[in-house]
Amino acid sequence: MKQSERIAGNVAGYIDDRTGAAGWAKKNLTKVFPDHWSFMLGEIALYSFVILLLSGTFLTFWFDPSQQEVVYNGSYAPLSHVTMSASYASTLHISFDIRGGLLMRQIHHWAALIFLAAIVVHLLRVFFTGAFRKPREANWLIGIGLLTLGIVEGFLGYSLPDDLLSGTGIRIAEAIIQALPVVGSYASFFAFGGAFPGHVFIPRIYIVHVLLLPGIFLALITVHLMLVWYQKHTQYPGPGRKETNVVGYPLMPVYMAKAGGFFFIVFGLTAFLGAVASINPIWLYGPYTPGQISAGSQPDWYMGWLDGLVRMAPPLETHAFGHTISWNILIPGLIIPGILFTGMALYPFIEAWISGDKKEHHLLDRPRNVPNRTALGAMSLSFMLISLANGGNDIIATHFHLTINGIMWFTRFGLIIVPPIVFVITKRICLSLQRADRELVLHGRETGRLVMTPDGEFLEVHEQLSPEKKWTLTQHIQPVALTAGGEDANGVRSKAAGLKGKLRARMSLANATQVAIPTEREARELESGHH
Amino acid sequence: MSAEINKFERFEDPGLPEHVLRKTDTDPIAANRAERQVAALFLLSAVGTVGTIASYIFIDSKKFIYLPILGDTNAQQLALGTGLAASLFFIGIAAVHWAKTLMPDEEVIAERHEFRSSDEDRADFVSTVKDRAGAAGLGRRSLIKRSMGLSLGLVGLSPLILLRDLGPLPKNQLATTSWAAGVRLVTDPGNRPIKPSDLEVGAVAQVLPQLPVGTERTLENIGKDAVLLIRIRPEDFNLNAQRLSWTYDGIIAFSKICSHMGCAVALYEQQTKHLLCPCHQSTFDVTRAAKVIFGPSARPLPQLALQLDAEGYLIAKQGFTEPVGPSFWERNSA
Numbered sequence: 036m037k038q039s040e041r042i043a044g045n046v047a048g049y050i051d052d053r054t055g056a057a058g059w060a061k062k063n064l065t066k067v068f069p070d071h072w073s074f075m076l077g078e079i080a081l082y083s084f085v086i087l088l089l090s091g092t093f094l095t096f097w098f099d100p101s102q103q104e105v106v107y108n109g110s111y112a113p114l115s116h117v118t119m120s121a122s123y124a125s126t127l128h129i130s131f132d133i134r135g136g137l138l139m140r141q142i143h144h145w146a147a148l149i150f151l152a153a154i155v156v157h158l159l160r161v162f163f164t165g166a167f168r169k170p171r172e173a174n175w176l177i178g179i180g181l182l183t184l185g186i187v188e189g190f191l192g193y194s195l196p197d198d199l200l201s202g203t204g205i206r207i208a209e210a211i212i213q214a215l216p217v218v219g220s221y222a223s224f225f226a227f228g229g230a231f232p233g234h235v236f237i238p239r240i241y242i243v244h245v246l247l248l249p250g251i252f253l254a255l256i257t258v259h260l261m262l263v264w265y266q267k268h269t270q271y272p273g274p275g276r277k278e279t280n281v282v283g284y285p286l287m288p289v290y291m292a293k294a295g296g297f298f299f300i301v302f303g304l305t306a307f308l309g310a311v312a313s314i315n316p317i318w319l320y321g322p323y324t325p326g327q328i329s330a331g332s333q334p335d336w337y338m339g340w341l342d343g344l345v346r347m348a349p350p351l352e353t354h355a356f357g358h359t360i361s362w363n364i365l366i367p368g369l370i371i372p373g374i375l376f377t378g379m380a381l382y383p384f385i386e387a388w389i390s391g392d393k394k395e396h397h398l399l400d401r402p403r404n405v406p407n408r409t410a411l412g413a414m415s416l417s418f419m420l421i422s423l424a425n426g427g428n429d430i431i432a433t434h435f436h437l438t439i440n441g442i443m444w445f446t447r448f449g450l451i452i453v454p455p456i457v458f459v460i461t462k463r464i465c466l467s468l469q470r471a472d473r474e475l476v477l478h479g480r481e482t483g484r485l486v487m488t489p490d491g492e493f494l495e496v497h498e499q500l501s502p503e504k505k506w507t508l509t510q511h512i513q514p515v516a517l518t519a520g521g522e523d524a525n526g527v528r529s530k531a532a533g534l535k536g537k538l539r540a541r542m543s544l545a546n547a548t549q550v551a552i553p554t555e556r557e558a559r560e561l562e563s564g565h566h
Numbered sequence: 567m568s569a570e571i572n573k574f575e576r577f578e579d580p581g582l583p584e585h586v587l588r589k590t591d592t593d594p595i596a597a598n599r600a601e602r603q604v605a606a607l608f609l610l611s612a613v614g615t616v617g618t619i620a621s622y623i624f625i626d627s628k629k630f631i632y633l634p635i636l637g638d639t640n641a642q643q644l645a646l647g648t649g650l651a652a653s654l655f656f657i658g659i660a661a662v663h664w665a666k667t668l669m670p671d672e673e674v675i676a677e678r679h680e681f682r683s684s685d686e687d688r689a690d691f692v693s694t695v696k697d698r699a700g701a702a703g704l705g706r707r708s709l710i711k712r713s714m715g716l717s718l719g720l721v722g723l724s725p726l727i728l729l730r731d732l733g734p735l736p737k738n739q740l741a742t743t744s745w746a747a748g749v750r751l752v753t754d755p756g757n758r759p760i761k762p763s764d765l766e767v768g769a770v771a772q773v774l775p776q777l778p779v780g781t782e783r784t785l786e787n788i789g790k791d792a793v794l795l796i797r798i799r800p801e802d803f804n805l806n807a808q809r810l811s812w813t814y815d816g817i818i819a820f821s822k823i824c825s826h827m828g829c830a831v832a833l834y835e836q837q838t839k840h841l842l843c844p845c846h847q848s849t850f851d852v853t854r855a856a857k858v859i860f861g862p863s864a865r866p867l868p869q870l871a872l873q874l875d876a877e878g879y880l881i882a883k884q885g886f887t888e889p890v891g892p893s894f895w896e897r898n899s900a
Contacts, residue, residue: 134646135642135643138646138650170681206828214894216895218895223736223894224736225732225733230739274579275581275582281676282582289671293661296664299661300654300662302658303653303654310646311636324785325828326792327772329844345862346846358896359899361864363826364827440860502577506579
């Protein structure tokens with residue numbers, strides 16, 4: 036035995052003597068993970084979080100989260116002798132007088148944008164492939180929680196420097212709080228320690244930003260990953276892949292190298308962005324004062340849809356009995372986001388209720404095979420994109436020489452008209468793709484080679500798909516329509532015969548209306564028909 | 567119809583495709599080449615780290631260089647960033663290349679097991695819970711159950727009441743500003759009183775109320791007091807008699823704090839005489855007492871009544887007649 040092996044054995048023995056972990060570790064070091072590029076999206080979110088912790092810690096060494104007014108005398112000449120808050124001054128200090136400080140600020144900000152983008156794209160992957168189905172509903176909910184907190188965390192983060200742009204963002208947040216019926220003024224005065232802007236808000240959100248929310252993130256991410264580990268990863272359908280197995284590479288060494296390497300790649304690319312792509316140049320905005328503003332005020336991208344909704348809201352307020360209710364703030368700022376996020380959180384349960392499906396699902400759906408879900412996802416996405424576009428209406432207007440009013444009216448109507456159209460189109464596309472799959476399986480691939488028969492007839496040669504490909508296109512199970520109050524063909528009882536039951540039967544029928552999966556018998560019959 | 571089809575014979579799962587060996591699995595020369603590639607990538611990372619350290623020490627932190635696309639860039643930040651990026655990125659690329667070329671790439675199959683426990687275990691669990699709960703006597707002792715419910719329901723109130731001192735009560739602070747009858751308008755910045763002759767037709771200025779000597783102006787003041795002074799030709803006004811009497815020779819004053827969400831309404835378009843809030847594009851018509859003509863705001867900007875004092879400076883005839891800024895529950899907007 037080599038010396039290095041003996042030392043490793045001793046260390047492992049020392050730990051196992053005290054924890055009995057050898058058995059567990061042996062099993063888990065060879066744990067199998069399926070391989071697919073889309074499984075890296077969640078990884079990007081995780082790694083961005085680590086980058087945020089590292090770069091954020093660096094920033095805390097110099098950042099002074101205080102709204103005490105100081106006179107700036109650092110090395111950025113244009114703001115010399117300007118009175119500003121200590122948080123703005125210390126952000127300038129980090130940017131101009133700490134070597135690598137600006138780099139770290141930019142890495143931190145880029146990592147935050149990537150963090151939320153990765154969460155959103157990961158969520159879309161999970162949604163469109165049905166990875167949220169039993170037994171993973173809890174992890175879906177944790178994911179929604181992480182997204183929600185991520186948006187809040189990002190907003191608090193870019194509010195900290197107390198520059199003119201971020202101060203304006205805080206002012207808007209204050210207006211939302213103030214718009215709450217009955218408690219609004221009190222909530223605002225408690226949050227700001229008095230009248231806006233006060234001197235306590237930034238110190239308060241600082242501790243939330245660097246301690247409270249990161250702590251919650253750590254806890255939620257830990258549970259999220261433990262569940263992935265324990266429940267084993269889902270996999271895409273394909274030859275050899277079953278509901279009862281998981282096909283992929285073992286953790287050690289392949290996944291350790293790939294996932295570990297991927298962390299460095301994400302960090303490296305984020306650092307590169309931080310080095311060359313200027314982001315949030317707060318020194319150009321100047322310190323915050325409520326009487327000033329910069330044109331083209333834009334939030335970070337993940338807040339853009341909210342801002343777009345607020346911008347397009349009709350000017351509605353209720354004035355009655357000496358009170359004011361600002362529907363123009365409450366509806367776009369709280370009610371619509373509330374409905375959207377609640378609906379998103381409940382979706383796995385709604386889908387399971389409609390299908391009556393109680394089975395575990397570890398094989399992912401191809402989005403075309405679940406047309407209604409895919410169409411619903413595309414519809415929601417179009418809603419968000421239209422809102423987001425209106426959040427940048429001033430930028431779009433100046434870049435494309437359009438009027439803000441035109442864009443606003445377009446998005447006001449578009450928000451209502453476009454999503455249903457997107458639903459219908461997406462559903463038709465899904466069904467067409469199913470039909471195309473069916474053709475492909477039964478008739479093979481068009482080769483583009485024309486053959487003339489002895490009778491002078493021209494035929495295109497079709498090439499049969501491989502058995503692996505045929506299986507991948509036909510392995511899924513199509514849903515069965517439930518009947519109101521009765522039992523379906525599989526003997527699953529639907530609960531109520533009333534309105535709820537009818538609604539469920541109607542939606543279940545809609546889900547079951549699909550292009551039939553081609554069978555081997557059909558293929559054989561076609562084959563014999565040809566000869 | 568789909569139900570039937572599911573029962574017909576389906577295509578069969580051909581099983582995991584046969585493993586195909588890579589060149590590096592069969593050809594030692596290729597494997598050695600891959601090893602050298604991985605090593606070269608790790609070395610590139612090392613070079614990146616050395617570059618990072620060197621640029622920290624040797625590059626002047628105040629030196630700016632001009633680069634195409636990037637423009638004027640701080641040389642040290644750029645060098646630190648690219649060095650750091652290289653040192654990290656190449657470790658990652660090396661590890662992935664290593665995994666892809668030299669580590670086993672044969673897919674393996676692990677079995678899953680249904681999560682559901684056996685029926686006995688589940689029944690046992692339920693009876694254990696019942697049994698243990700019964701031992702506590704929660705079902706029988708309703709006095710304990712109710713008093714416990716009460717105390718647990720109340721205990722959350724203490725931390726809640728402790729938050730009371732987060733801030734003072736709003737009282738009427740949201741409804742008041744520093745403006746009052748006779749208060750002079752002063753420039754911001756500068757704090758100089760203003761005569762009508764200081765403003766030409768078409769001009770716009772941000773003004774604040776002159777505070778009593780010895781009072782320091784706070785951001786909270788500015789957040790409520792900021793006023794926009796605009797001068798147009800008097801004949802362009804389209805105001806009722808009262809509002810017209812609040813102007814002075816074509817000079818009209820509005821709260822600069824947006825009646826929607828409190829941003830500074832800073833964009834004035836001379837031609838159309840419209841004020842635009844850059845946050846959510848609420849648009850106000852100056853000639854019609856800041857009537858909302860577009861955007862989400864539901865109320866005009868409050869107008870400040872103007873007149874001249876004995877020395878010919880602009881003063882407020884009275885304070886604002888309504889609260890400025892965004893709406894709130896207690897606001898009487900009728």
